[in-house]
Amino acid sequence: MQETNISAKNFEQCQKCSLCETVCPVMANNPKYGGPKRSGPDGERYRLKNGIFFDDSLKYCLNCKRCEVACPSGVKIADLIQQARIDFGRQSPKLRDVMLASTDQMGPLASSFAPLVNFSLGLGAVKGIMDFTLGVDRRRTLPKYASETFVHWFKKNAAGAQDAFKKQISYFHGCYANYNYPQLGKDFVAVMNAFGIGVQLINNERCCGVAKIANGMIPAATRDARINVDAFAKEVKEGREIVTVSTTCTMTLLEEYPELLKVDNSVVREHIHLVEKFLYKGIVSGELKPVWKEGWKARAAYHCPCHQERLGWGIFTTELLRMIPGMELTELESNCCGIAGTYGFKKENFKVSQLIGRPLFDNIAEVKPEFVVCECETCKWQIEMSTGVPVKNPVSILAEALDLKKTASANL
Amino acid sequence: MKFDVIIIGGGLAGMTAATALQEAGLKCAVIAEGLSLHNASRREFSTAGGTLLTGDRVTEGQFEDNRLLSVRTEKLEDVLLEADSFILATGKFFSKGIVADMDKVYEPLFGLDVEYEEDRSKWFDPSFTAPQKFLEFGVRTKDGCALKDGKPIVNLFPAGEILSGISSAQSDATEQIKKSAQDAVTAIRRK
Numbered sequence: 001m002q003e004t005n006i007s008a009k010n011f012e013q014c015q016k017c018s019l020c021e022t023v024c025p026v027m028a029n030n031p032k033y034g035g036p037k038r039s040g041p042d043g044e045r046y047r048l049k050n051g052i053f054f055d056d057s058l059k060y061c062l063n064c065k066r067c068e069v070a071c072p073s074g075v076k077i078a079d080l081i082q083q084a085r086i087d088f089g090r091q092s093p094k095l096r097d098v099m100l101a102s103t104d105q106m107g108p109l110a111s112s113f114a115p116l117v118n119f120s121l122g123l124g125a126v127k128g129i130m131d132f133t134l135g136v137d138r139r140r141t142l143p144k145y146a147s148e149t150f151v152h153w154f155k156k157n158a159a160g161a162q163d164a165f166k167k168q169i170s171y172f173h174g175c176y177a178n179y180n181y182p183q184l185g186k187d188f189v190a191v192m193n194a195f196g197i198g199v200q201l202i203n204n205e206r207c208c209g210v211a212k213i214a215n216g217m218i219p220a221a222t223r224d225a226r227i228n229v230d231a232f233a234k235e236v237k238e239g240r241e242i243v244t245v246s247t248t249c250t251m252t253l254l255e256e257y258p259e260l261l262k263v264d265n266s267v268v269r270e271h272i273h274l275v276e277k278f279l280y281k282g283i284v285s286g287e288l289k290p291v292w293k294e295g296w297k298a299r300a301a302y303h304c305p306c307h308q309e310r311l312g313w314g315i316f317t318t319e320l321l322r323m324i325p326g327m328e329l330t331e332l333e334s335n336c337c338g339i340a341g342t343y344g345f346k347k348e349n350f351k352v353s354q355l356i357g358r359p360l361f362d363n364i365a366e367v368k369p370e371f372v373v374c375e376c377e378t379c380k381w382q383i384e385m386s387t388g389v390p391v392k393n394p395v396s397i398l399a400e401a402l403d404l405k406k407t408a409s410a411n412l
Numbered sequence: 413m414k415f416d417v418i419i420i421g422g423g424l425a426g427m428t429a430a431t432a433l434q435e436a437g438l439k440c441a442v443i444a445e446g447l448s449l450h451n452a453s454r455r456e457f458s459t460a461g462g463t464l465l466t467g468d469r470v471t472e473g474q475f476e477d478n479r480l481l482s483v484r485t486e487k488l489e490d491v492l493l494e495a496d497s498f499i500l501a502t503g504k505f506f507s508k509g510i511v512a513d514m515d516k517v518y519e520p521l522f523g524l525d526v527e528y529e530e531d532r533s534k535w536f537d538p539s540f541t542a543p544q545k546f547l548e549f550g551v552r553t554k555d556g557c558a559l560k561d562g563k564p565i566v567n568l569f570p571a572g573e574i575l576s577g578i579s580s581a582q583s584d585a586t587e588q589i590k591k592s593a594q595d596a597v598t599a600i601r602r603k
Contacts (some may be wrong), residue, residue: 013505019446069467072446072507281491284413312468312487319413331458334466 009083010077011257016039020067020077025336028062029355033060036067037118039084040077047084054088060352061085062340063214064306065251081261086218086260093216096134100342101215104207104224107145107179114147137350141385143180147241150178150185154201165198170235172244172253172272175207176377184377187399188245188275193287194404195279196411200240204231207249208249211342213260225263228253232268240273245395247375248341250274251307276375276394281322290323291406295327298397303360303368303383305376313376317375317394324401329369335360337384353385373397415441415463417600418483418495420470420521421509424586425572426501427453428593432543434462436601441493443485445469445507473522475560480568482523497600500524500551500558501572501593509574510550517549525552525559527576543581550576556599567603569596 007013007265020036027035034043039058046053053233067077098104110117116172120126121142129137150173162168169192177185189199206228208219232242244250253272257263302321303312321329338357343349364372364387372383372391380391419430422444425437430554434440441463458464473480482492502509502521511520512535517528526597528549529535535546551574557564571593573580 070446070465074469139559277491309467311483312465315413315463315465315488316464332488357550 009080011044013042013073014075015073019070020338023066023070026062027357028197030060030352033057036077038083040076041078044080051088054084058085062343064336064340065310066306069309082260089216096136097215100345101217103175103209103211107157107175110145111149111179114145118144124217131347134346136345137347140345143381145179146182150182156332160198162198165196167196168198168200168240169243170202170240171199172202172205172242174246176246176247184393184396187396190399190404191395194343194402194407202231207300208252210248210252213256214341222261222263225257227259229263229265229268230337236268236271243278246310246377247305251311255357274313277313280316280320281298289410291403292325292401296401299328299370301330301332301364301367302375303332303372303374305374305379308375321394332363337379339378339380341378357382357386364389367399413491413493415439415495417497418493419499419501421501423501423503425589427457428590429499429571429596430462430491431457431460432597434460441465443468443470447507460534469514470521478563478566480565496569500568500570501576504573519551525553547579548577550574552576556595571596572574
């Protein structure tokens with residue numbers, strides 16, 4: 001990056017090489033989208049003159065950030081596009097978008113009536129009505145809600161035992177582990193405890209806000225971001241590092257807060273750790289001692305989610321998994337699965353979403369793994385729905401492959 | 413994190429060398445700023461079991477005596493990447509493997525010795541069709557190793573366009589770049 005560069009998000013460094021266009025999953029499948037170069041740095045030159053040059057086609061951007069990974073000149077292309085949507089987007093979010101994006105409002109509601117909600121969301125008639133009235137595509141398998149949230153389970157079953165551990169961390173569970181898949185949170189607690197680390201919840205944790213950003217609900221996202229940063233600061237003050245499991249939440253907390261929401265996270269930034277990086281570093285330094293189950297075997301394929309690509313930390317997951325003696329791991333080719341959070345749920349995006357995911361689905365069919373490893377919750381929905389192959393989070397794999405009892409005695 | 417060879421730069425030279433070394437059984441990692449690499453070479457390297465760090469950038473190197481021990485990257489932060497040997501294939505001016513100021517030409521990553529004409533007026537020829545001297549500026553080597561303050565770094569091998577004398581404007585540039593990558597591979601395998 002040139003030091004003389006003064007433009008926001010480095011956009012004047014764009015050399016028009018078009019590498020970003022070659023990796024854009026949307027451009028290859030949706031002719032209505034102009035692509036990252038035109039929507040990002042090219043359009044920015046016009047938008048700086050006058051906001052009327054804002055083009056509505058920017059809404060087709062998935063914010064997968066593959067263009068940023070590909071850019072040899074360090075232009076923050078996807079950020080430019082999101083910023084333009086925030087600054088100049090003319091449409092206010094639809095009811096459907098608000099419902100999809102408010103993971104933290106819909107979660108408690110849906111969890112309270114989980115059996116009913118899960119049952120109804122699986123019914124053809126309900127899907128038809130949602131498709132027609134809300135524009136949530138009927139062909140999509142909708143995520144299940146858990147009848148007991150992770151937080152509820154934790155307070156009842158695990159919280160009491162945590163203070164006994166000498167080392168302590170604070171766990172940012174996110175909406176997914178809390179409302180949709182508490183087993184992930186339970187696995188996290190099991191693994192951390194086995195390594196001799198106590199888990200604390202973050203007092204007043206809010207949704208990271210990524211879905212709100214994607215759906216144009218900026219004031220709500222900003223409010224949550226401020227609350228989170230303050231809440232994290234209190235945990236850090238107590239001497240606890242923040243450990244996260246979702247790659248997308250992590251990227252949002254680290255990058256989108258300052259870049260897009262203009263929420264200063266500098267006091268907490270270096271204390272936020274993605275769990276795979278946290279464990280990898282702990283094991284390599286000898287601080288954490290894993291004892292693996294004897295005879296545990298698996299043939300898995302790793303799908304690196306887009307936001308993990310952007311963070312550049314996929315290597316921690318693969319190195320961590322390769323420490324497991326019985327693990328035979330294939331790395332899938334780097335492709336977007338097409339769901340992109342709430343994007344693929346929308347009726348107008350369903351077809352493109354599945355087209356984008358096709359190369360990945362074909363790759364999985366070719367490799368024929370027992371299961372796919374992936375850190376991202378929405379990739380899990382998409383891959384399981386589209387290929388029928390189960391998807392496991394690395395943390396859940398560790399919970400399976402570690403001899404938890406022996407690990408606990410080794411880490412006393 | 414430890415590798416046998418770390419290749420900085422994922423262009424033609426970097427990927428040619430990386431794939432050859434990985435296929436020869438060495439544990440390799442390529443750090444590529446941007447996806448400058450072609451899908452085919454990327455696939456070949458990954459299939460051979462190589463590690464790709466895409467969209468990341470080396471920010472500094474840790475030297476001891478006449479060796480490069482490890483490199484730090486922008487995204488891996490405090491996790492240093494160690495290796496027995498390193499290949500530097502960051503290209504020339506366009507990819508900023510070599511940078512020209514008004515008064516000097518330098519290698520920005522490690523401050524390696526660069527071969528160039530002191531007199532700026534001789535850097536280029538005003539005739540568009542004439543061969544341009546500045547295109548041949550590049551890092552100096554001794555027995556394939558990079559030089560820093562005149563002394564060789566014994567495990568750092570520049571390859572491709574970053575080398576003095578190789579320029580993409582030459583008609584046989586592709587062959588020359590591949591050959592320089594092969595030379596680096598031979599030098600590393602001999603060790």
